[in-house]
Amino acid sequence: MSGLDPTFTDLPYRALGDAALTRARELGVTHADFRFERVRYQSLRVRDGALQGASDAEDLGFAVRVIHQGSWGFAAGVVLTPEEAVRVAETAVAVAVVASGMTTRPVEIADEPVYDDVTWVSAYRTNPLEVPTADKVAVLVDWTQRLRTGSAVDHATAYLQQVQENKYYADLAGTRTTQQRVRMQPGFEAMGAGADTFDSMASIAPPVGRGWEYVTGTAAEGAWDWDAELDEVPELLAEKLKAPSVEAGTYDLVIHPSNLWLTIHESIGHATELDRALGYEANYAGTSFATINKLGTLQYGSGVMNVTGDRTQEHGLATVGYDDEGVETQRWDIVRDGVLVGYQLDRPMGVMLPELNGGRSNGCAYADSPGHIPIQRMANVSLQPDPDPTGPSTADLIGRVERGLYVVGDKSWSIDMQRFNFQFTGQRFHTIKDGELVGQVRDVAYQATTTDFWGSMEAVGNRDTWVLGGAFNCGKAQPGQVAAVSHGCPTSLFRDVRILNTLEEGGN
Amino acid sequence: MATPTNPQSLVEQALVATTADDCIVIVRDHTSANLRWANNTLTTNGVMHGLTVTVVSFVGEATGSVTGSATTQAQVTDLVKAADAAARAASPAEDRNPLVTAADSPASPAWDDAPEPTDIHVYDAFAPALGEAFGRAQAGGRILYGFVNHEVTTTYLGSSTGLRLRHVQPTGHYGCTGKNAALTESAWVGGATRDFADVDALAIDAEVAQRLAWGSRRVDLPAGRYDTILPPTAVADVMIDAYWYAGARDAWEGQSVYSRRPTGTRIGERIASPGVHLYSDPAHDRLQCAPFNVATSSGSESSVYDNGLPLGRTDWIRDGELAALLQTRHTATMTSQPVTPAVDNLVLDIDSGAGTIDDLVAGTERGLLLTCLWYIREVDAQSLLLTGLTRDGVYLVENGEITGSVNNFRWNESPIDLLRRFSHASATVPSFSREWGDDYFSRTATPALRIPDFNMSSVSQAM
Numbered sequence: 001m002s003g004l005d006p007t008f009t010d011l012p013y014r015a016l017g018d019a020a021l022t023r024a025r026e027l028g029v030t031h032a033d034f035r036f037e038r039v040r041y042q043s044l045r046v047r048d049g050a051l052q053g054a055s056d057a058e059d060l061g062f063a064v065r066v067i068h069q070g071s072w073g074f075a076a077g078v079v080l081t082p083e084e085a086v087r088v089a090e091t092a093v094a095v096a097v098v099a100s101g102m103t104t105r106p107v108e109i110a111d112e113p114v115y116d117d118v119t120w121v122s123a124y125r126t127n128p129l130e131v132p133t134a135d136k137v138a139v140l141v142d143w144t145q146r147l148r149t150g151s152a153v154d155h156a157t158a159y160l161q162q163v164q165e166n167k168y169y170a171d172l173a174g175t176r177t178t179q180q181r182v183r184m185q186p187g188f189e190a191m192g193a194g195a196d197t198f199d200s201m202a203s204i205a206p207p208v209g210r211g212w213e214y215v216t217g218t219a220a221e222g223a224w225d226w227d228a229e230l231d232e233v234p235e236l237l238a239e240k241l242k243a244p245s246v247e248a249g250t251y252d253l254v255i256h257p258s259n260l261w262l263t264i265h266e267s268i269g270h271a272t273e274l275d276r277a278l279g280y281e282a283n284y285a286g287t288s289f290a291t292i293n294k295l296g297t298l299q300y301g302s303g304v305m306n307v308t309g310d311r312t313q314e315h316g317l318a319t320v321g322y323d324d325e326g327v328e329t330q331r332w333d334i335v336r337d338g339v340l341v342g343y344q345l346d347r348p349m350g351v352m353l354p355e356l357n358g359g360r361s362n363g364c365a366y367a368d369s370p371g372h373i374p375i376q377r378m379a380n381v382s383l384q385p386d387p388d389p390t391g392p393s394t395a396d397l398i399g400r401v402e403r404g405l406y407v408v409g410d411k412s413w414s415i416d417m418q419r420f421n422f423q424f425t426g427q428r429f430h431t432i433k434d435g436e437l438v439g440q441v442r443d444v445a446y447q448a449t450t451t452d453f454w455g456s457m458e459a460v461g462n463r464d465t466w467v468l469g470g471a472f473n474c475g476k477a478q479p480g481q482v483a484a485v486s487h488g489c490p491t492s493l494f495r496d497v498r499i500l501n502t503l504e505e506g507g508n
Numbered sequence: 509m510a511t512p513t514n515p516q517s518l519v520e521q522a523l524v525a526t527t528a529d530d531c532i533v534i535v536r537d538h539t540s541a542n543l544r545w546a547n548n549t550l551t552t553n554g555v556m557h558g559l560t561v562t563v564v565s566f567v568g569e570a571t572g573s574v575t576g577s578a579t580t581q582a583q584v585t586d587l588v589k590a591a592d593a594a595a596r597a598a599s600p601a602e603d604r605n606p607l608v609t610a611a612d613s614p615a616s617p618a619w620d621d622a623p624e625p626t627d628i629h630v631y632d633a634f635a636p637a638l639g640e641a642f643g644r645a646q647a648g649g650r651i652l653y654g655f656v657n658h659e660v661t662t663t664y665l666g667s668s669t670g671l672r673l674r675h676v677q678p679t680g681h682y683g684c685t686g687k688n689a690a691l692t693e694s695a696w697v698g699g700a701t702r703d704f705a706d707v708d709a710l711a712i713d714a715e716v717a718q719r720l721a722w723g724s725r726r727v728d729l730p731a732g733r734y735d736t737i738l739p740p741t742a743v744a745d746v747m748i749d750a751y752w753y754a755g756a757r758d759a760w761e762g763q764s765v766y767s768r769r770p771t772g773t774r775i776g777e778r779i780a781s782p783g784v785h786l787y788s789d790p791a792h793d794r795l796q797c798a799p800f801n802v803a804t805s806s807g808s809e810s811s812v813y814d815n816g817l818p819l820g821r822t823d824w825i826r827d828g829e830l831a832a833l834l835q836t837r838h839t840a841t842m843t844s845q846p847v848t849p850a851v852d853n854l855v856l857d858i859d860s861g862a863g864t865i866d867d868l869v870a871g872t873e874r875g876l877l878l879t880c881l882w883y884i885r886e887v888d889a890q891s892l893l894l895t896g897l898t899r900d901g902v903y904l905v906e907n908g909e910i911t912g913s914v915n916n917f918r919w920n921e922s923p924i925d926l927l928r929r930f931s932h933a934s935a936t937v938p939s940f941s942r943e944w945g946d947d948y949f950s951r952t953a954t955p956a957l958r959i960p961d962f963n964m965s966s967v968s969q970a971m
Contacts, residue, residue: 052603373554414895417970479657
């Protein structure tokens with residue numbers, strides 16, 4: 001495990017924070033917070049054995065947010081001097097004054113204990129940004145070369161995204177937090193053409209809050225089994241290119257975590273963000289069918305559905321010690337025995353609905369850069385496995401299906417602005433006949449309404465089927481922000497889901 | 509004592525500091541100001557300033573690219589060291605080409621000028637009107653949710669081969685969603701602007717009110733294929749996808765709707781109706797964008813070696829034929845086609861297009877009028893089948909008039925098919941993609957299109 005990066009702790013954030021907060025206090029604000037961030041990125045792309053692109057980037061700067069005259073004011077800057085910190089604080093206050101003319105409901109935020117100078121570092125062994133680039137490129141080159149040995153593979157790509165995020169937060173109440181986390185997303189894709197078609201097959205390895213050991217380490221260190229997948233994908237692609245087109249209709253689905261995580265993200269994760277339920281995303285990402293009047297009564301899904309929000313999950317992409325409003329992170333229930341029982345909150349939301357979490361935020365404020373204001377963002381939202389260790393395995397679930405599909409890997413996704421109607425595709429769809437896998441079909445999408453879909457979930461797999469998936473690139477808010485989030489789930493069985501043939505949908 | 513810096517001095521200092529064979533420096537000064545509202549009150553806001561420096565170093569056949577927030581000479585020197593080291597450690601770049609020179613791309617006359625900023629005062633007229641609009645909406649039983657953003661980016665691109673290029677890019681947009689008090693009807697108004705001089709909050713509220721009034725009669729319709737009028741904003745949504753997926757390399761390698769398999773592109777092939785023209789032009793009125801290529805890293809559709817290449821009008825579809833795909837010099841060699849890099853605007857013109865969207869409505873016996881599209885994603889690359897949803901207003905047209913509002917739908921369609929199947933088009937007007945305009949691509953001009961058999965795949969309960 002690593003400690004705080006000294007190249008970050010050497011930066012003058014404490015002096016800047018003190019200057020900004022002191023000036024904000026002098027100007028009479030009722031709340032002020034200061035956030036200093038350095039986010040380092042590296043992106044590597046390889047195509048057919050050659051490095052196609054490599055870039056390093058660093059986002060460095062700070063922001064001051066105030067509540068003044070009952071309104072928010074926010075300003076951000078990049079010049080790292082106390083004088084500039086004072087100027088940015090003054091700008092934030094001036095923006096709040098402008099905003100007060102358009103604010104009809106005074107801003108309040110939920111109380112939170114003071115955390116005086118605490119630190120938190122995520123769980124990883126080797127920071128990928130400290131591994132020589134040439135070593136990482138060599139791995140990606142090797143992957144594409146190995147994939148291309150498959151007879152059906154015409155082209156192959158591989159990529160590696162890496163992020164190191166450091167944040168310092170301070171507010172007028174006295175909280176000061178300094179944090180560091182690392183995340184990475186390796187992956188690859190093989191492309192091939194058949195007689196009258198082409199298609200691709202991508203890795204199903206999830207992005208993780210781990211270090212380089214995820215690529216080259218041992219299974220005990222959480223490494224993905226890249227060798228097995230590199231061996232498997234060319235053959236799976238060859239089979240897919242020859243597979244028949246699916247017959248549209250209604251099928252039972254056994255969905256692997258590599259696909260189901262995304263359905264959870266879209267139909268549960270976003271739907272239980274309280275800012276959406278209250279209308280604060282209505283102009284952009286949308287609202288939610290899971291409105292606050294349904295808390296405790298909405299039958300979200302079947303009785304085997306239990307979903308948690310968790311910002312403390314080890315190796316989760318949304319895992320952190322304290323959020324961007326100085327709130328200690330937590331774990332809580334969102335759906336219990338199929339019923340809606342919780343939401344994701346930040347401090348402004350917490351004070352609006354004291355019946356939730358005792359009026360306290362559950363730690364879901366996040367800003368993706370020093371130039372953006374914190375907003376309510378998703379915790380790691382996960383579907384719990386069957387608590388019985390002898391509960392169903394994936395084979396058991398497949399064995400229960402007479403006519404169906406086994407869905408593996410994500411691909412295309414879309415859901416409406418209240419999270420009712422969704423349509424997803426996948427990397428591969430294996431036909432299930434009388435409890436056995438009998439080959440792939442192509443051109444498949446599944447389409448459903450959220451509560452119908454989760455209501456049709458007959459069984460969840462045991463803990464051994466559970467995988468922590470996730471996304472690097474969840475978009476939300478205006479101006480747009482990108483967040484990384486994990487979703488764990490077991491393999492699960494759904495009955496009577498609508499399957500589309502995408503060729504027929506296109507009129508071909 | 510620190511030496512005062514400006515973007516030009518950061519460029520020059522980087523070019524002096526580099527120990528690479530060649531170097532390109534891109535400095536972007538970015539300022540922005542935004543207001544966001546919901547439930548008839550302001551919710552968040554912000555004023556931001558950022559200065560990023562990208563150093564691309566070239567050593568032998570390799571490159572290294574490093575970007576960072578930098579305002580001092582010391583920070584720039586660190587970026588140069590990192591880029592030089594990255595280039596020395598890199599393997600040969602597959603897209604290597606001679607760098608563009610000042611002879612290819614003459615210096616910008618305004619190179620020495622300072623960055624042009626924006627700030628909260630861009631809303632000096634809009635903000636009070638927005639406050640008044642909140643009051644009117646409250647009194648009228650409407651709830652407003654929306655966002656305005658204005659930003660100005662001044663880009664400086666200098667190179668060891670003599671490039672000294674500068675471009676100022678203002679970008680602004682507004683969007684306002686209105687709902688009735690029962691939250692059973694929704695409407696949206698949005699558009700792009702360069703300076704907010706042409707944006708009136710009270711006019712926006714008035715249009716939202718008119719659209720909500722169209723929903724006084726509610727009609728529920730099942731999934732199916734409908735005669736459907738796509739407004740310019742929705743046409744912009746799907747044309748942007750058609751543009752983004754037009755990479756020459758993917759097409760050449762058999763992986764897109766623009767592929768002639770097993771190897772080759774469909775350039776020269778008719779893919780749309782005669783009279784259809786899809787093009788980009790950096791000088792297009794009200795859609796002006798950078799007239800030279802800027803690439804901070806290489807990929808399938810961009811190359812750091814192409815930095816500074818002059819950009820002009822590029823026809824992607826000409827009179828229904830595929831005329832060009834997104835090409836770097838590297839892929840142009842691969843495909844034996846002209847170099848046609850991406851341009852930051854997009855225009856769809858139809859020779860037969862005339863009149864307004866109101867004229868299309870007046871000529872429709874029974875059909876649907878959409879407001880905008882949402883959550884658009886590629887389903888099938890081979891046909892460029894997209895899926896998405898209607899949003900914030902689907903209206904029933906009967907005998908040339910809007911007679912009520914209809915439930916939302918999920919749709920599955922290909923933009924290439926739409927350009928072949930449309931029956932009527934309006935004149936091209938400035939438009940704004942609801943899906944992509946906020947964050948990625950706001951400079952579009954498109955007509956409204958009437959599609960005889962638009963595939964509404966299923967009903968969405970969203971309101």
